[in-house]
Amino acid sequence: MAGLEPYKAAQQGLSFLHESGKYKGILGWLMSTDHKRIGLMYLGALLSFFSVGVTLGVLIRLSLIAPGSILNAQQYNEVFTVHGIIQIFLFIIPGIPVAFGNFFLPIMIGARDVAFPRLNRLTLWLYLAGAAIVLLSLFIKGEPPDTGWTFYAPYSIQTKANVSLAVLGVFVLGFSSIFTGLNFVTTIHRMRAPGMGWFRLPLFVWTLYATGWVQILATPVLAITLVFIVLGRVFGVGFFDPSRGGDPILYEHLFWAYSHPAVYIMVLPAMGIISEVMPTFARHKIFGYKAIVYSALGIATVGYFVWGHHMFTSGMSDTARIIFSFITFLVAVPSGVKVFNWVATLYKGSIQVDSPLLFALSFIFLFSIGGLTGLIIGSLAPNLHVHGTYFIVAHFHYVMFGGVGFAIFAGLHYWFPKMFGRMFSERIAKTGWAFLFVGFNVLYFSMFILGYQGMPRRYFEPPPQYHGWSVVSTIGSWLLAAGIIIIFSNLIRSLFKGPKAPSNPWGGRTLEWSISSPPPAENFAEIPVIGEGFYGKK
Amino acid sequence: MKIIVKASKNIFLTAMLLILLFLRAAFGHELSTSDKLGIVERTGVIIPKDITLHDEHGVALKIGDIINKPTILSLVYLTCDHVCPQLLGGLAVALPGLKLSPGKDYQLVTVSFDEHDDSLAAASKKANYTNAAGMDFPVEAWKFLTGDRENIARITEAVGFHFKHDTHGFIHPVVLVFISSKGVITGYHYVSRYQYGAATPVSFSAAELMAGLSDAIHETPRLGVTRSVLYCFTHQPERYDRFFNLLAITGIVTLLSAVAFFFYLRLTTRRRG
Numbered sequence: 001m002a003g004l005e006p007y008k009a010a011q012q013g014l015s016f017l018h019e020s021g022k023y024k025g026i027l028g029w030l031m032s033t034d035h036k037r038i039g040l041m042y043l044g045a046l047l048s049f050f051s052v053g054v055t056l057g058v059l060i061r062l063s064l065i066a067p068g069s070i071l072n073a074q075q076y077n078e079v080f081t082v083h084g085i086i087q088i089f090l091f092i093i094p095g096i097p098v099a100f101g102n103f104f105l106p107i108m109i110g111a112r113d114v115a116f117p118r119l120n121r122l123t124l125w126l127y128l129a130g131a132a133i134v135l136l137s138l139f140i141k142g143e144p145p146d147t148g149w150t151f152y153a154p155y156s157i158q159t160k161a162n163v164s165l166a167v168l169g170v171f172v173l174g175f176s177s178i179f180t181g182l183n184f185v186t187t188i189h190r191m192r193a194p195g196m197g198w199f200r201l202p203l204f205v206w207t208l209y210a211t212g213w214v215q216i217l218a219t220p221v222l223a224i225t226l227v228f229i230v231l232g233r234v235f236g237v238g239f240f241d242p243s244r245g246g247d248p249i250l251y252e253h254l255f256w257a258y259s260h261p262a263v264y265i266m267v268l269p270a271m272g273i274i275s276e277v278m279p280t281f282a283r284h285k286i287f288g289y290k291a292i293v294y295s296a297l298g299i300a301t302v303g304y305f306v307w308g309h310h311m312f313t314s315g316m317s318d319t320a321r322i323i324f325s326f327i328t329f330l331v332a333v334p335s336g337v338k339v340f341n342w343v344a345t346l347y348k349g350s351i352q353v354d355s356p357l358l359f360a361l362s363f364i365f366l367f368s369i370g371g372l373t374g375l376i377i378g379s380l381a382p383n384l385h386v387h388g389t390y391f392i393v394a395h396f397h398y399v400m401f402g403g404v405g406f407a408i409f410a411g412l413h414y415w416f417p418k419m420f421g422r423m424f425s426e427r428i429a430k431t432g433w434a435f436l437f438v439g440f441n442v443l444y445f446s447m448f449i450l451g452y453q454g455m456p457r458r459y460f461e462p463p464p465q466y467h468g469w470s471v472v473s474t475i476g477s478w479l480l481a482a483g484i485i486i487i488f489s490n491l492i493r494s495l496f497k498g499p500k501a502p503s504n505p506w507g508g509r510t511l512e513w514s515i516s517s518p519p520p521a522e523n524f525a526e527i528p529v530i531g532e533g534f535y536g537k538k
Numbered sequence: 539m540k541i542i543v544k545a546s547k548n549i550f551l552t553a554m555l556l557i558l559l560f561l562r563a564a565f566g567h568e569l570s571t572s573d574k575l576g577i578v579e580r581t582g583v584i585i586p587k588d589i590t591l592h593d594e595h596g597v598a599l600k601i602g603d604i605i606n607k608p609t610i611l612s613l614v615y616l617t618c619d620h621v622c623p624q625l626l627g628g629l630a631v632a633l634p635g636l637k638l639s640p641g642k643d644y645q646l647v648t649v650s651f652d653e654h655d656d657s658l659a660a661a662s663k664k665a666n667y668t669n670a671a672g673m674d675f676p677v678e679a680w681k682f683l684t685g686d687r688e689n690i691a692r693i694t695e696a697v698g699f700h701f702k703h704d705t706h707g708f709i710h711p712v713v714l715v716f717i718s719s720k721g722v723i724t725g726y727h728y729v730s731r732y733q734y735g736a737a738t739p740v741s742f743s744a745a746e747l748m749a750g751l752s753d754a755i756h757e758t759p760r761l762g763v764t765r766s767v768l769y770c771f772t773h774q775p776e777r778y779d780r781f782f783n784l785l786a787i788t789g790i791v792t793l794l795s796a797v798a799f800f801f802y803l804r805l806t807t808r809r810r811g
Contacts, residue, residue: 185799189803216799217793242620242771243768243769244771
């Protein structure tokens with residue numbers, strides 16, 4: 001493609017993995033302000049937490065087919081709470097922006113680092129501190145949190161479990177998120193290479209930009225809500241306690257006013273990854289670049305106004321419910337536009353079915369199921385039927401794991417050669433994908449059936465008529481876990497034994513593929529100048 | 539650097555705002571329940587027999603004629619959708635556990651302190667709660683009474699029950715009063731716990747009710763153990779609007795800061811290339 005060749009010559013220096021600055025060893029990593037090192041540390045932490053979360057998830061499924069023999073009821077509550085807190089707050093919300101965003105955003109816009117490298121390092125420290133506080137709440141005296149990941153009041157104000165500490169941890173994590181958003185937005189405004197106009201930005205960068213704004217605007221709402229919970233627990237201030245004149249429904253409003261936009265903090269960058277992977281492996285220009293950009297901005301904007309659909313049964317006026325339902329349908333439109341564009345990108349492409357594309361295609365399939373079932377539960381009448389059932393759990397996991405999780409795996413395989421300078425075994429990666437994909441659908445599609453039949457969520461002991469599908473779902477969890485083990489083993493083995501990766505193994509057209517693998521410490525010896533045709537047709 | 543200074547300013551302002559909010563909310567509770575709101579126990583006092591209230595058929599009755607056996611008196615307002623229905627529901631569920639015979643050994647009287655409640659509403663509540671008390675619960679054993687302002691004031695004053703009108707309903711204590719067949723107040727049972735999520739958030743054990751009724755049967759006034767009493771609140775007290783205003787202002791300020799930040803970035807970024 002035009003504009004990439006001239007920078008290659010300048011990229012023969014040491015890789016960032018070898019240039020640690022004035023500190024050595026572990027400090028060389030922790031004190032580093034290099035966006036790539038920070039991204040990798042985030043990635044390591046995220047995937048570690050993800051593994052713990054998956055283990056807890058498998059434990060939940062095991063307990064559900066034999067209630068009482070593995071976990072007692074209180075432990076079950078604790079395990080599903082901790083599973084939720086870890087997967088949501090420690091893995092999937094920070095997920096893509098902090099790991100892949102940190103690593104690739106500056107490179108993709110032709111910059112040497114983010115706008116505020118030290119603030120970036122602070123976000124990592126805040127993330128680690130927040131995670132440590134959350135984990136502390138599990139192990140110190142008293143019981144681990146048992147409220148579910150949503151910390152619903154007034155139970156979260158009353159329970160004797162270590163909710164204050166967990167909430168404090170999430171509060172600290174929130175600041176990490178806000179600062180990351182601030183940093184990325186500033187970076188994209190200020191640090192673009194000459195010629196890198198707004199409509200030459202790679203789509204992954206666009207989604208990070210939209211996400212950045214959501215992080216800046218939505219996360220403070222969560223922070224203040226959590227402060228109110230702690231004020232309620234420690235000082236007895238009754239914002240959410242009806243016996244003191246407070247209102248528990250207000251908590252739900254405030255919580256979801258953050259947590260629904262947070263869904264887009266997770267999903268938008270996932271869509272960004274898919275928008276990078278699809279054209280690369282279709283050997284074809286992305287279809288409808290501007291439509292994808294505007295739909296990302298549309299999702300980020302409209303996504304602020306749909307939180308009420310989490311509360312259709314909580315007590316809300318009919319007018320409010322109809323409006324929230326309508327806007328929920330509205331937000332599906334830009335998502336549909338994207339799906340259409342990705343599929344259209346494949347049309348007349350020269351498709352190369354490598355593992356990143358398999359994960360990306362799975363994303364489109366699973367996210368579509370998640371999105372369409374979202375419309376079922378976004379309609380008022382079916383919502384009353386399936387609210388609080390496994391249907392919601394299935395929908396949620398299809399969007400979060402089937403969507404964001406698969407996009408993370410797509411990104412991981414797509415950028416692995418660039419990040420580590422090593423190739424992985426395609427054959428094993430595809431085997432892992434097959435296990436993951438089949439296991440995922442067995443695990444979660446059975447939940448749709450269970451939910452449709454009326455099985456309530458959060459129950460320690462499901463009523464006996466649901467046992468059959470429950471067993472099927474649990475078997476799915478084993479397949480899924482096997483898939484994840486295969487995928488991780490393959491990647492970890494390749495870190496040490498994989499063949500050296502060329503600078504552009506997939507034929508990518510964005511700037512990161514123009515520099516060596518792994519990239520040198522400051523990315524570009526000379527800041528590139530972006531010409532016409534960048535991101536253009538191959 | 540500028541941004542960090544700006545950020546620390548914002549953090550400071552937010553902290554100040556939170557402190558103000560906390561002070562306001564922490565002491566707000568006392569302000570709203572000042573003076574007379576609550577219970578002043580009148581144990582041993584005889585309820586004036588000439589207080590006139592209306593039964594579910596609209597018939598005017600004197601309290602002296604109504605209270606002719608040991609009685610559990612509850613004071614609620616019939617349009618309440620907060621704690622009052624839970625109080626009556628909890629009571630209804632507990633009654634079948636008593637070893638006494640309703641209508642013979644004891645009775646229940648529920649008086650609405652909202653002058654706007656009428657006999658029709660009282661009849662509907664009676665049907666609801668006597669039904670909840672079980673198939674064989676005699677309907678005449680639970681009376682739902684309404685009255686005018688003057689008589690309501692007299693009976694609530696007689697039992698020391700102080701309530702307050704609020705924008706969306708009433709604020710009042712949640713309590714059962716035990717009265718002997720001669721109209722003597724023999725004791726109070728304070729409801730002090732609301733169990734969220736339970737089938738009956740306000741619940742009574744058979745032993746608690748039996749203890750109170752036993753005093754009423756034997757005409758032995760007993761002073762209650764001082765405990766905190768639960769209040770029935772409306773969910774949106776007047777001051778709550780201020781909290782919402784504060785949230786709205788904070789939200790708008792955050793939004794405006796974000797917009798300002800966007801324009802700051804747009805206007806001060808040098809164009810290259």
